[in-house]
Amino acid sequence: MxxxxxxxxxxxxxxxxxxxxxxxxxxxxxxxxxxxxxxxxxxxxxxxxxxxxxxxxxxxxxxxxxxxxxxxxxxxxxxxxxQDFSVCLLQTHYHDKFIHLEHRDVLGSFMSLGIKREKLGDLVVQDGLVQIVVADEVSDYIRMNFTSIKKANVQFEEKPLEELIESKEEWKTSDSTISSLRLDVLLKEVYGVSRKKASMFIEAGHVKVNFRTVENPSYPLEEGDLLSVRGKGRSRLMNVHGTTKKEKFKVTVAKLN
The missing domain is CATH 3.30.1370.160 (Ribosomal Protein S8; Chain: A, domain 1)
Incomplete structure (x- = not known):
């Protein structure tokens, strides 16, 4: 087709x-x-x-x-x-002076509870507060069964969507010229590692493209692709502006600070 x-x-x-x-x-x-x-x-x-x-x-x-x-x-x-969409906002607090929680800690707790990622929307973890947008059909289950994250005891309650806070995440953009749109080439540019090291990350299963693990260093990227490298954060291929006279690609990339 x-x-x-x-x-x-x-x-x-x-x-x-x-x-x-x-x-x-x-x-x-x-x-x-x-x-x-x-x-x-x-x-x-x-x-x-x-x-x-x-x-x-x-x-x-x-x-x-x-x-x-x-x-x-x-x-x-x-x-x-x-208002036609079946989504709701759940919120809980934790003592951030004593416990340090990250996005992956909270998301991992949801996964261990048997909740599929597809039922979860955006997740914000900051200043002792956890907010997550979820599908209506799993809201009651979460509120009844989700009681702890690491060593923090939590109790989610539903809040109006208008109380959803914006994440403090900041993306830094930069313009670059790269030899190709291969995954290993872009990782080398964005994360400041050697191409060999980038390939090792990829082949070890530590790299995701659009939330899916990719283990092929030559995987071709497209404009808008979201990348994540375990332990090194997220980045995005924002724009591909064309090629230079030497057939290199002019791109704009963004990295999450």
Whole structure:
């Protein structure tokens, strides 16, 4: 099918899900809501939906700056508002003077509770506060069963989405010229390591592209790809501006401070 040519091979299952969703809504005239989608999945979803003549669609993740969002697809005669999305905000406090918690600690606790990542939206951990946007269908389960993170006793309670705080994360952007869009080449540039070291990180399974582990150093990157290296943080290939006369790529990259 021609549509697959515009995306990566490993993205076919998700493409099929979106196409099936379109067909289902068209045939049954009933709206459908997805789990939370990461930014790459949102890009694919939006590309496939486009200006579909028979359908309405929208994305929402709880706030204006949301990274992870749910999608709703509905018949063309319906309207979709933010309040239509099955998302809620849960919040808890912990004593940050005595316990240091990071994003990965909290997320790991959710995973150990058997909650799938697809049911969880954005997560903020700062100043003794944990906030997470979750799918409505798992909210009660979390509030009843999620009682500790590391050595911190916690009790989540639901809050209005308007109380969602913005993360203090800061991204620093820079312009670079690189020899290719290979994963190992960009890691070398962004994280200041040798290409050999970058390849070792990748082959050891310590690198993710768009939240999926990639173990191939020559993996080709595309504009908008989000990278994460274990212990070294996240970065993003923001823009590919074309090539120089020497056929090198002019790019803008961002790194999370």
């Amino acid at each position: 021609e549509i697959y040519q515009h995306f990566r091979e490993e993205e076919r299952p998700f493409i099929d899900q979106v196409l099936s969703l379109q067909s289902n809504v068209e045939m049954r005239y009933q709206r459908k809501e997805t789990d939370f989608l990461d930014p790459r999945e949102q890009y694919i979803f939006s590309s496939l939906m486009g200006s579909h003549p028979n359908l309405q669609w929208a994305l929402f993740g709880g706030g204006n700056q949301a990274e992870r969002k749910r999608a709703i697809v509905a018949p063309e005669y319906e309207t979709i508002d933010d």
